[in-house]
Amino acid sequence: MPVLSAFTGTPLAALPVSLPADARTAVERAREVHPQWRAIPLTHRLTILRTLGRRLSSQRCGITPAVVHGCGLGPEDAAADHRIATRLVTAYARTADKHLREHRRHFWFRADTRHLSPRPTAPSAVVSYVDAARPLASLVEGALPAMACGSTVITRVDAATVVVALRTASLARKAGLPGRVWQFTAAPGPGEAAQLDAVLAEHADARAPQCCACDGTAATASASGLLVVRHDAAVPPAARAAVGACFARAGRHCAGTTIVAVHDDKWPGFLPAFQRATMRETARMAVHSAIPPPMAAWADAWADTAITAGARPVLGAPGQFAKSTRGTWEPLVLAAPSWRETPFGPRPAGRPPRGPVALVIRYTAWSDVLHLARYTNRHLGIFTRTKAAQLLPQFAALPASDIRLNAAPRSGLLPLQTLRGLG
Known part of the structure; x- marks a missing residue:
């Protein structure tokens, strides 16, 4: 070999x-x-x-x-x-x-x-x-x-x-x-x-x-994580956390986030802050993590589907990942209005990939977030001042099981979870 x-x-x-x-x-x-x-x-x-x-x-x-x-x-x-x-x-x-x-x-x-x-x-x-x-x-x-x-x-x-x-x-x-x-x-x-x-x-x-297993292929990898910015969230820490969640390790770790749902009240402030934080992070990074070819093709195809469905690129060039040299890609940020105002259909442009592409979606109703959580994996980050006891029970029937408040999704299991899982 x-x-x-x-x-x-x-x-x-x-x-x-x-x-x-x-x-x-x-x-x-x-x-x-x-x-x-x-x-x-x-x-x-x-x-x-x-x-x-x-x-x-x-x-x-x-x-x-x-x-x-x-x-x-x-x-x-x-x-x-x-x-x-x-x-x-x-x-x-x-x-x-x-x-x-x-x-x-x-x-x-x-x-x-x-x-x-x-x-x-x-x-x-x-x-x-x-x-x-x-x-x-x-x-x-x-x-x-x-x-x-x-x-x-x-x-x-x-x-x-x-x-x-x-x-x-x-x-x-x-x-x-x-x-x-x-x-x-x-x-x-x-x-x-x-x-x-x-x-x-x-x-x-x-x-x-x-934690979630992944070999870098679209056929076997689970979907990406989800990051939610509620109406009572603080925008600056949410934008900084979103950069690491979306683009660290080329976005291919299991907690890598492709979809960022932002409440309508925070939309005018979050999108510019997210763009600035992404550009600062890109300028600071001398060498990015490489993107496996199957993951690059998956990210490009998904981004094209999202743009066709109504999303618009606000940072980066679509179709760049499959053509880029290893470690030289640029982050791709797409913005989309609410699902109710765009022809996305019942699924968010297909299964979201793991890769350095972020789709920022504006939502008004909390039911839209619960709808998006159906198509992501177990990792979820929520920025809010609302108590956990009020929010967490609403995700009981959804894939999200590793939920972090006011922090980005993170890969891995707690040591006690692992030991108990072994019997």
Whole structure:
């Protein structure tokens, strides 16, 4: 499997490809080593994780180039991903220590459950995945909590994320992680990845709780996030947060926002503020994150559909992403009036993509926001002074489950959510 630089196309390495039989073998090896790994005391497992966190923090210069050239993240986005991953390692170790000890104490002191094992029943072989838009964070999010609970992990990687994963695993080995506790299967393309995923789903015991998975294609990626600016919101912080939500990491992370809904009262002030904040961010960024070709084509096609339906470009040139050189694109901002005044139809110009394009929509009725939330993913940001207890129940039947007030949508799961998802 050739590993190429996402910016220059230069060959970086050649690594072996995993076949479906290799995936079955990895699961068998994971089950063989699981009893020994589970028998290791919790304190020792957490010590390994803490040591890995320190090594990951100190080896930034060795990890960041793999994130930049392998996954196509710009220098600032790569540094942010490394910073988030380092914090996650510490947070997982601290939360796992508290959560697992409380779990044992709960079962040990209850008279009617003394016959049960004091240890939580974590699965033996767990499968995790890596998102090229947040490689280190998703790698840590999928593997480390499962290993802290006593599970063994098989991580499926691709040509973009394999170098990052192997360098992180090397640091884990140096931190004291035994062999075969963390294994990898590598796929060169979407077809081979689908075969490996099918085998791993059939033979492994569980899938690690992770945030939205994405391989950069329109067929398998979930829709983008949504940002809402209500009538009682503060415009300057909302405009600054929208820039990062829409264009950070080329907008291709799972919390990347394509649709920004702005109340009619805030429309005159928000759109100019958003344009100015976007231009300042573009001038500050020396190198953007690269856009995968499938994602670029998806963003261009969706923008053309939105313009045909009535949206107007206010910043950037439509149709630029597929033609642009890696890391040299410009953000595209489209503006549209209310759905009730434009021929968008029942869906907002098709499924919104993940990519550096933002459609700012003016709305008057709150029902329009709930309509838009039907076509976005679980990540939602709302800028408002209204109490959460009044707003959150209205999204109960919609995809939005990760809702943040007065902040942009953010990728990832909380450490306690991950540990509880593992049982």
